[in-house]
Every structure is written in C-alpha cells, then in structure tokens.
Amino acid sequence: MDATVTPPTVTATVFVEDDLVTISKLAFTDPLVAGHLSAIPMEKRGTELARAIGIGVHGLSTTTMRATIDEMQQQVQRIIATATATAERQLGSTLEDGRAHLAANLDPEVRSSLTARAIAELGELHETTLQRFDPERTDSHTARLLNAISDLLGPQGQLAQRLADAFDPTRSDSGIGQLADSFERRFQELRDLLIGEQHRREEAQRGTAKGVEFEDGLDELLRSEARSLHGCIVERTGSTGGALGTHAKVGDFLLTLPDGTRVVIEAKNTARISLTGTTGILTELDSAMDNRNAEWGLCISRRDAFPGEVATFAVYGNRVLVVDPGDGVLTSVALRWIAAAVGAARTDVGRIDRGAALERLGRIRDLAQHFSRSKKVLAGAQSSLETVRDELDSLRTQLLDLVDDAVRSLHTSGEETRQVA
Secondary structure, eight states: OOTTSOOOOOEEEEEEETTEEEEEEEEOOOHHHHHHHHTSOHHHHHHHHHHHHHHHHHHHHHHHHHHHHHHHHHHHHHHHHHHHHHHHHHHHHHHHHHHHHHHHHHOTTSTTSHHHHHHHHHHHHHHHHHHHTOTTSTTSHHHHHHHHHHHHHSTTSHHHHHHHHHTOTTOTTSHHHHHHHHHHHHHHHHHHHHHHHHHHHHHHHHHHHHHHHHHHHHHHHHHHHHHHHSSOEEEEOTTSOBTTBTTOOOOSEEEEOTTSOEEEEEEEOOSOOOOSSTTSHHHHHHHHHHHHTOSEEEEEESSSOSOTTTTTEEEETTEEEEEOOSSSHHHHHHHHHHHHHHHHHHSOGGGOOHHHHHHHHHHHHHHHHHHHHHHHHHHHHHHHHHHHHHHHHHHHHHHHHHHHHHHHHHHHHHHHHHHHO
16 A cells, blocks of 8 residues: 555454454445455455455564564664774774883883893994904904914914925825826836837737738748649638628638639637637638638638647638648648548548548648647757857857967967067
8 A cells, every 4th residue: 555545444343362353344445445356256355355454464564573673773783883983992092002102112212112222232242242353352253263374374384384294295195295106107107008009019010010921921822732733713812801791801811622612711820729619710710701602711820829639730520720830731731631522522422431531630630740740840950950050150260269369379479489589
C-alpha cells in the first residue's frame, strides 16, 4: 500500500485463540483491495483475503525487525566511534610521552642522555686509540710493530742475515750455493748427454756405413751366385716400398729363380737378432715375403747374431737363416738349398725320402757350423801370424839398431885410442 494513501476506517471484532484468528463483521473501504477482490470468484475471496492479511502481518513484522537491526547498527557505530576516539587520545598521549622520552635520551645537551654518554665514550676511545697507535710512545702498538719490523727487516735484521746466508756462494748449504751446484750438475749432465748423443750419432753413422758396405758386398755376392745358377734375377729393393705400402721397405733384396720362384732376402749387420716374437726375424721374414710377394725368405747375418740354436745355418719351413761374414760360401749354400727344395716340391711328394732330406739338412748344418768354426780358427791363426810377423819385424829393427850402435861405439873407441897414442 502506498504510504501517501489515507488508511481506511475499519470496523470489526477480532478473536485470537492460539494460532486461530476470527474476524467478525469486518468492513472497510479500500479501492485497491476492492478492485483486487472483485476479480476473484466469490468462493475464493475469503481465502484471498486471509492470504493478504497474512502477507501484511509478515510485512509489518519484517519492517519492525529491520528497524531494530538498523538501531543496533547505529548503536554499534556509536560504540566504535567512542572507542576509536578514546584509543586515539590514549595513543596520542603515549606517542607524546615516547617522543619526549626519546628526545630526552637523544639530546646531546643532556648529560644523562644516551647520545651524550656515547659521545663521551667515543671521545675516550678516540684518545685511547691515539695513545695505543702513537709511534712516539714506546709502549704503543705502533712502536712495538715498528721495532719488530726493524728487527726483522733492518740492516742487521733476521731477514738480512738469512738473505746473506742464502746468497753466500761460499757456503755449500746456502740457496745460491745449492743453485750453483745444481747448475753445474745440470750442465755436466747436458754435456754428457750431448757427448753421448754425438757418440751415438757417430756410432749410428758407422753402423749405417757398415750396413751399406755389407749390403754392397752382399749385392755382388748375390749377383755372382745368380750367374752361377743361370737365369736368376737379383733386385735391390731396400729403398722402395712394396705390397704393404709405399713406406713398407722390409725386404732388402729380391732374387727370382729361373722357374719364377721369388726369394726375399734380409741383410742384417747387428749384434743381436731375436728368433721369435713380434720383433723376431721369422716374423720379419713373413712380413718381407708379404711385402715382396715372395714364396721364400732368407736372412743373411754378417755376425753370429742369431740365438744359439740357430747356429750358422737353419731352416724354418720356407725361411732360411745363415751367417755369412762376406765370403759368400753359406749364402751360396742357402740359395742352393732353396732351389733344391723348390725343385723337390714340384715333384711327386710320394717319391721324396723325408728322412734322407732331414738327414742331409742335418749334415749341411753340421758342416756349415764346422766350416764357420774352422774359418774363425783360421782367422785367429792369421791374426796370430800377423802378430808374430809384427813382433819379428820389431825385433829385427831393434837388432839392426843395436848392431849400428855397437859399430858406432867401436869406431868411436878406436879413434880415441889412436888419439891417446
């Protein structure tokens, strides 16, 4: 209902028992209510009116509750405002007291303030610090430090004395003395190394020269043997690469027999030759045969450098090892053995008397070893003969000189005798 409309005059008797409300002789004038009820059938108008009254009562109740809540909110706001004002007054008073107390404690003009006491203590500390670091005071830290530095670094200080001792070249235990000794030892070692390196180079040059000389002599022996075997071809291959690569020089000579069999030859002029292993002569001959596409390998040593079981002539399958000092005898034996073995291999295997072949090989080895020993004995005998011949020549010279002296002495004595007479 609009608040501007004048409420109608109502006449009625209302009875209330518990939740039951009875209205008797209710009558009032209200166009809005009349218009609303006139659109409702007669039989439903009582229900609609009761509903409208209920809604109105609930509205009045809600309006009263809302007014109560609004009043409570206003009361709370007044309480909060009062508490806030009280708190602000108390806080302002407290802050003012704190400010006054802080100003009193920080005011340097007040002797009892923290600032005044701190300034006084700093002044005392400053004075004490200056005294402790005053170099003019003998008991100050600076004076003691300067004295300690002077004792350590002064002209006669510990450091000067230690440096003098360390750089004294006359003392063997001094640093400079030990350094000089170390330099001297190093220079001596360097000199020994240089001299040793020079000796090794000279020895290597002599060994290379001997090796070249041995290969030159062996070249002539092989070509001479090739002519005697009729139709052999000798190639000197030690300076050229082979099938294993351009840098693979293993295999000093290649001899081709009349039937096309290729024999690679290694020339050795060293003090020791191992037999087996990765660096042994048998492995080296295998590599040489691969490098030169050869079926047989022959190692000719100028010295007795093979192991004892090899002696001066030995056969290991298709590899032959001989010792030839340069006369060509055992080289010829080895080549003829290889040629015979090649020829025998081309014949019927069943016709070969293996026992006889092994027996002949043993005899060849024995004879070759006996030949080598006899040659050494002959060389020793020749050396002895040369020594005796040299001694006889020396004795002959001494004898002739003695006779000349005796003749001169006799002539001199005769002349003196004649002068005396």
